[in-house]
Amino acid sequence: MTDYSKYSFWLETSGDDLTPRPALQHSVDVDVVVLGAGYTGLWTAYYLLKANPDLKVAVVEKEIVGFGASGRNGGWCSSKFPVTPGMLERRYGQAAARVLMLAMNDSVDEVERVCAGESIDAQFHKGGILTLARGEHHLPMLRSAFDAYCRLGLSQQYRLCGAPEAQERVRVTNVCGALYASENASIHPGRLVRGLAQAFEKRGGVIYERTEVTNFEGGSSPRLLTPAGEVHARHAIVLAGESYLTRLAKLHRAVLPVYSLITLTEPLTPAQWEQIGWQNRESLASCNYTVDYLTRTADGRILFGSRGAPYRLGSKISDEQDRHAETHARIQQLVLEWFPMLKGVKFTHAWGGPVGMPRDWMPMTEFNPATKIATARGYTGQGVSTTNLTGRILAELILGKRTTFSQLPIAQRYSPAWEREPLRWLAVRYMQNAFFRIDDAGKRGKPKPVDAAFAEFLGRH
């Protein structure tokens, strides 16, 4: 039997023994069936039952609840959307961008409300986000993000801080300034996803674990196909498998699995915390293209996440990529570069997982009443609170409701497919390499590489 606690510190400490629930044994009929027991699938299923307790809703999961990104992430429950405010403004206009940003704020609060209402001890802590400029070259990025938030009328929740204020909050090397964003929390991802599953079951929902969906059909007889039988759904099938959806032939090019990896320190001593500061437990990031995200955990460890594990031809997903030794070693090095006072600290955990990147960077949430197929996916690295929003939208769309949520720019939209291989591999490996070179040049105070503008244009979102 698989030891699921090995997949992340969060699953290991979820307060649950992770024994799989029974698998599907034979074909069944329900009202709505969901593929995937991560946040997207569970939020959708939860809100469906909350709105209509008489519905029969089932979730089918290949492994166990929280096996995917939902049980492995960095713990940021943030109002940050996968697409930057500037890009949202350009694509949808100021009014729509602002409404979406406010809906993201509300999703952070909604996660807290549900945790309180359902007694889920997800260690919700609203400490905000501090995005650090580590070098002068990062300052224009902070200024441009701040200006975009101001244009959307959100200046009251963002503040540009000078180096002294940033350093007072947290002692990180080479900090020249920061952007503070108040409407963000950190959570224990494993407790959230496992608790959400229990809340869904308390309302009468059923979860089949260790049951792989091998195909799906929409139309007059919508259903999920598994080796043990079919799950027929009267109203809708919901495809909520994020990056793992690429394993289904029909969705192979729907998103791009990009690996994000994490290392975790041992719990730090009070003396070490005294040196570091970070008393408000803000989520921390830099402006690097290779992405750095940090969380001070409730039990006093530093979680440091970053990208770097190379994209594999054919969108391959495997356990071996979660443990890409070179990337984990680089992240450990980064911990010491950011916090030199931690020389000699022990790293107790290392894991990772794929995030699903859509071709146009924008998550999609869609229900087609003709095919009865619903899906939400493509959060890149910003899915903890975004899935709460998409779950609420999908539930509304499936139930035929029309509210402000289903009018948001992420509702009823479809992202284009990624290019075929080997073009996909060539382009993604080029971008991964270019982002490393741009960050490295910035760190060394050198001019950007000659192809930087091209890479930045391609990666603009």
Ligand SMILES: Cc1cc2nc3c(=O)[nH]c(=O)nc-3n(C[C@H](O)[C@H](O)[C@H](O)COP(=O)(O)OP(=O)(O)OC[C@H]3O[C@@H](n4cnc5c(N)ncnc54)[C@H](O)[C@@H]3O)c2cc1C
């Ligand atoms: C390392 C890492 C760090 C991250 N950090 C953050 C963060 O700090 N903040 C943030 O907002 N976001 C973060 N993210 C992204 C966020 O975790 C995800 O966007 C979010 O969890 C997606 O939820 P989901 O339910 O759509 O997908 P998942 O959680 O991946 O769930 C999909 C589920 O579907 C199941 N499944 C797939 N295919 C099948 C099939 N054929 N049959 C049956 N079951 C199937 C999978 O086993 C899986 O359990 C991070 C992601 C990773 C990997």
